[in-house]
Amino acid sequence: MASLYFGLSIKGAPDLTDEQFADFLDREVSSRFPDGLTVLAAQGRWRSDSGKMVKEPSKLVQIVLSGKPDDLAKLDAVREAYKREHHQESVLEVIEKTCAAF
Template identity: 35%
Template sequence: MIRIGATILGALALAGCATTPKAGVCPPGQTQIRTAQLFLTASRQLSDEEVRRFVDQEVTPRFPKGVTVLDSGPPVVGGDAVIVPGSPKVLMIVLPRKGDSYARIEAVRAAYRAKFGHGSVVVLPPAACVAH
């Protein structure tokens, strides 16, 4: 899982559309955003419909500014040294500019665990400046 997270974060950093803000100030034409990335795994391959319903019911109401779902690629070795079937999904969530989003992120994780019986990994990268 960590390898996937590092790969995705590396790709985002190299994309050229985001920069790390200096002291919270972005260059002209850019806006500062914060994101959370949730790496979702399950004991079985989740259908696109199951993921869409989960996002619609649990994620979007908590984070209405933006959610993107990505396929992370081929199976990976989980923390318990077993191969995870299917391709884990990655949710990229745009966090509100103000306030603490931790409780809402944890609520999403708890809902995912309750619905699919499996955990998730959360990565909270630093804020970035993005072109708009």
């Protein structure tokens, strides 16, 4: 399973709205992982490159990976797109081995 943590605060601009984040999910995430995902509201805290403690509203996206060879490349593409589009320093990615059944 992959967990991606997206900060919603944009330097010098209003925070991303739910609609803007949903648009990003449709274009960049669901298009790469069409089998489904889960989105949770979160409150992030992290230390920036300058050493400042940053607190911001965030979204946690969890994806049960298919095990296909391109899963990691797809996750990297999602993270890079978000950083580029929304001027973020990073998008946290956590990958865990998971046993799942539907």
